[in-house]
Amino acid sequence: MDKHLLLVHAHPDDESIGQGATMAKYVAEGVGVTLVTCTGGEMGEILVPEMEHMAADKDDTLADQRKIELDNAMKELGVTDHRYLGGFKRYRDSGMKWHEDGHAIPDDTIHENAFWHADLTEAANDLVAVIREVRPQVLVTYDEFGGYGHPDHIQAHRVATYAASLAAVPSYRRDLGEHHDIPKIYWGAMSESRLRAGLRLLRDAGDTTTFEGMDPDGPLPPFVTADENLSAMIDGTAYHQQKMAALAAHATQITTDGPFFALSNNVGETAWGLEFYRIAKGERGPLNEDGLETDLFAGL
Template sequence: MSTIVFLHAHPDDEASGTGGTMRLAADAGHRVICVYATNGDHGTVPTDLREGETVVDRRRTEADGSAVALGTARVAWLGYADSGMTGWEQNSHEQSFHGSDTDEAARRVAAVLDEEDADVLVGYDWHGGYGHPDHVKVHHVAHRAAELAARRPRELEATLNRDHMRRMFEAAKEAGMAEEDADWDPDAPADDGNPVGTPEAELHWHVDVRPVLAAKRAALSAHASQEDVGWMLGMPEEQFAAAFGDEWFIEPGREPGLTHTHPLAP
């Protein structure tokens, strides 16, 4: 069995992005670790905070709940502040992850890799899926951490399949289900000016996570304080399965070709 470390930018990214892959790996007997780069302090402020409770406190508690749903064996925090979206003043905050020294952040991740003698490290694609500064930083920090680890782990990059998104959107339009978003274009510039996700021809792994979709939904539910999570959970079951039933990964250095199985399947 393997030990897999998932490096995520913010609490709740693990649930929406790789939650199914994490649950499937845990169910197969692998040790799953989730490392959060930031504390999510610029997320939605819950209206029901208890006296003395902060947004960071709540998001850490929610992350623990998500870990239970996904079978995560350990949750670790790098301790950086959420950098906000491209151009926000938080980008330059002295404790922001986006503005952190890459080697210093990578050493913190490498310490977890060494403590766990990790076999696999999962980060993000080169533009973090949609260009969020913290997601882009995850890409660089993950690869540097792999270089610094005592035993270099196998590296995977979580991403989105741009072609799959386009197909799903076109199907929704034909079914009359996308009238409000009729002008949406997956090839249009996202937060950093690049299109969302990765072309299918550049992907290596497709994981069908529908068998554990209830666990993925439960992990999202654990982050219920967040506005974005609210609209995800508000989707009808069929729509939720279409949007979140597939997870995609790049494996740097692997020969081209998409394989439809878990990257750790026998």
């Protein structure tokens, strides 16, 4: 079996944060890896002062810069097949704002070409063509809330889920390729116990600013998953440095003195080298002592 993994993400940098180590690991093992990014990330916050002119309310050229950053990040991970849904700039970053309850919601003003406004079937068809071309055994995307409520993450979940269903129908849009049923679908996840342990180490070391407001013993944001709901854990600690290099490549969005690197420095390779998943379709293969798969292709 020629193994192939397909990942569907909303913006450049989401892939490196969520599954950078997994991607690097599978590439190193000879597995085909395809990344589909749904938007150009036009509405992202710019952390580099000299690039602030690229913002949406100024030159509106951030997508071009983030494309370069994504290219560089994929080189760090070894991923050679990465695409934009429907082509570069087909769908625009929808932006977001924060709800008082601490999760993201759609902004008051959204661009007419925003991904959030995309026709679901039209966007899904763009992905159906990719699915039928690369014929993955495993698809990874977000949960139904997009992790923390970002409209583009939610839309990516919807598009990926619908496209996977449509792609499997033999009589549906034959012009998009021969039908293909993806055996296993996963949602990216973050382990509650791992995050609490990491936060505890940070707070014990006197760091109160990394993931500010999060209490190791208190309530956590919606992107955190209770361990009982986890299905798989990929040990990508051997590829931890590649993941951190990919994160650093997204320079307008992630700083090396930010929370991802602070947690990594304090907790070590397991902070971001261990990546977790919830299974949404398919049967799990053999489990480890923690009741988790250690290979997303297990059982196929």
